[in-house]
Amino acid sequence: xxxxxxxxxxxxxxxxxxxxxxxxxxxxxxxxxxxxxxxxxxxxxxxxxxxxxxxxxxxxxxxxxxxxxxxxxxxxxxxxxxxxxxxxxxxxxxxxxxxxxxxxxxxxxxxxxxxxxxxxxxxxxxxxxxxxxxxxxxxxxxxxxxxxxxxxxxxxxxxxxxxxxxxxxxxxxxxxxxxxxxxxxxxxxxxxxxxxxxxxxxxxxxxxxxxxxxxxxxxxxxxxxxxxxxxxxxxxxxxxxxxxxxxxxxxxxxxxxxxxxxxxxxxxxxxxxxxxxxxxxxxxxxxxxxxxxxxxxxxxxxxxxxxxxxxxxxxxxxxxxxxxxxxxxxxxxxxxxxxxxxxxxxxxxxxxxxxxxxxxxxxxxxxxxxxxxxxxxxxxxxxxxxxxxxxxxxxxxxxxxxx
Numbered sequence: 001x002x003x004x005x006x007x008x009x010x011x012x013x014x015x016x017x018x019x020x021x022x023x024x025x026x027x028x029x030x031x032x033x034x035x036x037x038x039x040x041x042x043x044x045x046x047x048x049x050x051x052x053x054x055x056x057x058x059x060x061x062x063x064x065x066x067x068x069x070x071x072x073x074x075x076x077x078x079x080x081x082x083x084x085x086x087x088x089x090x091x092x093x094x095x096x097x098x099x100x101x102x103x104x105x106x107x108x109x110x111x112x113x114x115x116x117x118x119x120x121x122x123x124x125x126x127x128x129x130x131x132x133x134x135x136x137x138x139x140x141x142x143x144x145x146x147x148x149x150x151x152x153x154x155x156x157x158x159x160x161x162x163x164x165x166x167x168x169x170x171x172x173x174x175x176x177x178x179x180x181x182x183x184x185x186x187x188x189x190x191x192x193x194x195x196x197x198x199x200x201x202x203x204x205x206x207x208x209x210x211x212x213x214x215x216x217x218x219x220x221x222x223x224x225x226x227x228x229x230x231x232x233x234x235x236x237x238x239x240x241x242x243x244x245x246x247x248x249x250x251x252x253x254x255x256x257x258x259x260x261x262x263x264x265x266x267x268x269x270x271x272x273x274x275x276x277x278x279x280x281x282x283x284x285x286x287x288x289x290x291x292x293x294x295x296x297x298x299x300x301x302x303x304x305x306x307x308x309x310x311x312x313x314x315x316x317x318x319x320x321x322x323x324x325x326x327x328x329x330x331x332x333x334x335x336x337x338x339x340x341x342x343x344x345x346x347x348x349x350x351x352x353x354x355x356x357x358x359x360x361x362x363x364x365x366x367x368x369x370x371x372x373x374x375x376x377x378x379x380x381x382x383x384x385x386x387x388x389x390x391x392x393x394x395x396x397x398x399x400x401x402x403x
Contacts, residue, residue, distance in 0.1 A: 013049075017042055020049045024059060024078055025103075026205070031073035046260035050076060055189045058102070076101055084128050084137045086145035086183075087374025089190060091368050093163045096366040099136050100278060100374040104201050108136040111369060115382045117166035119176070127180045143183035145175070146377030148369055149194035152219070153235045157312055158187045161235065164218070186229070186377045190369055191238055195222030195229055196374030196379050203325050203360050210323035212238065213312060215330030219261040220394075223319065229379065241265065245311060260311050264304045266330060272300050279322045287333050301333060305340025308378075312359075313348020320353055 019039045028040075031052055036043045037353055053059040060079045064072040080101040089096045092114070099108040112129040120296040126147065132143055150164035158174040177185040195212045198204035204212070210400060214220040219241030231237050241261030242254050249258030250268070262268055266283045273286040276296050281289075290297040312324060326334065338361070338389045345356065 009057065011290060016045055017052070018051050021053065021058070021078070024076060026091055028077040029062060029075040032073055035076070060197075081104065081140060083141040085143050086133055087193070087370040087376050088126055088129060088145060088147045088192065088371065089369035089373060090122060090126070090147060090149040091286065091366065093365075095122070095125040095129045096370045097126075097133060098367060098370045098374060099133040099142075100371060102378065104197075104371060104375050104378065105370055106135055106367070107371075116160075119162075119168060119171055119173075122166070123173070123180065123263035126177055128179045129389065130177075130183070142183060142376050143381055144186065145177070145181065145198075146373035146375070146380075147177070147187045148190035148349060148373040149186075149187070150190050152239075153188050153231075153234075153366045158185075160187065184377075186380050188223070188373075188376055189220070189235070190231060191220035191222040192231065192280060193369050193376050194364065195374035197364075197374070198325055198362070199229070199379065200234075200326075200372075200375040201202060201383065204323060204361055207321075207323045209319070209321045210325065211315060211319060211321045212325045212327060213308075213315075214328035215264065215308065215326065216266055216328040218265055219308075220328070221315070223321075225319070226295050229376075233282060240315070243311065245307065255395070260307070264308045264311075264330075269300060269304060273297055276300075283333075290333075290336050295300060298336060302340040303334035305337030305342075306344040308337065309341035309344030313345045313351050316345075316353055316357060317348070317350045322358065324357065324359045325362050326359065327364050329364075331361050331363045333399075352398040358364060 008024045019041065020035055021402060023035055023038050028197060030038070035050070036046045039046065050059070054061070058079060059076050061074050062077050063075050080103040080258035082102055084099050084101055084107070085096050085102060094114055095112045097110050097112065098106045100106050110129050110132045112125045112132075112381070114125045130145055140209050141247060144343070149160070150163040151168070153159070154161055157172070160168050160171040160173050163171070173187045191212065191214050194214060195204070198210070198212055204210045204224060208224070210224050212222040221238040223237065240260045242252065244256065244258045245260050245263065246258040250262040251257050252259035252262045269286055270283055272281050286297055286300070290301055316324065342359075345359070350380060
């Protein structure tokens, strides 16, 4: 377990600034008195923090509110164009990049091909994408970049311990990218970028405890617990697809047997359908045939839903989230597996835990993942550095701008 920073004045200031910013971002047009009431901070502390944020241009005074007798209160809001952030989703073949404002609204986008999955090739693609987007910010600062990729990323150092679709081990990608682009870079598992997307501007915006389950080629998991993204001790939290759900199931690419993704991932769906039809078919073809009334293929999706529903039910029993978000390219077949999923989930969840549970389906594309990567950086930028190992990470009190 990493040691926590003790209560220095700097840490307290970072925590308080984070509280004020997040409250103002969640509910714009609040007065200083409103912020003090909602955050539990004293009015003098809030006024000091607001003065700093106004001075940096991150927030602004927009209008006055109603008076209860006396001077009308000045209302505050985050200034979306105070600066920008780059978000990048890395796939096996391309870097999908977006430039967003502080409200995570995409203002520019670009796609850069990746010829091979070597570290040098991927680094060069990211650098090219960032350099293409930087001029679009004009005179406004670009605070940094968030990058998401499939794999295990050390949450303290940002080092890629293992990349799913490349032979990477212990690659210090943030350092390589920061040296090349001259901006702070945060790297994380790509599912965590979806979590950031949901937390900042999606279904999880008002939830302090929720889980995001991504389904597609594999099965991923991201979690927000008590309002903070949970990565685990070494960045490996969320390998939901490699939980073992059967003792005699298919062998997984990870070397294990009976992993969840070998039963519900798109390769498994294609393999089962191709075996039944006697010919190779794509996932989209399987979906179309199932929707067209092919009973055997519909049964495949029903089984997928049941297996996934049981697994998610076990997850709910462990974490008791208020919200579960199903996302990823696999959700385009949600109409085919949802009934089986809901039935199995209801059977698996412990009595009482499902009463307030909400399950939503949120489809996404690569641009959504990239937007989430930008949101991930914003989450780091406006988060206090609680551990000594966080010292090099960006923070609200020390924003970084591009040249």
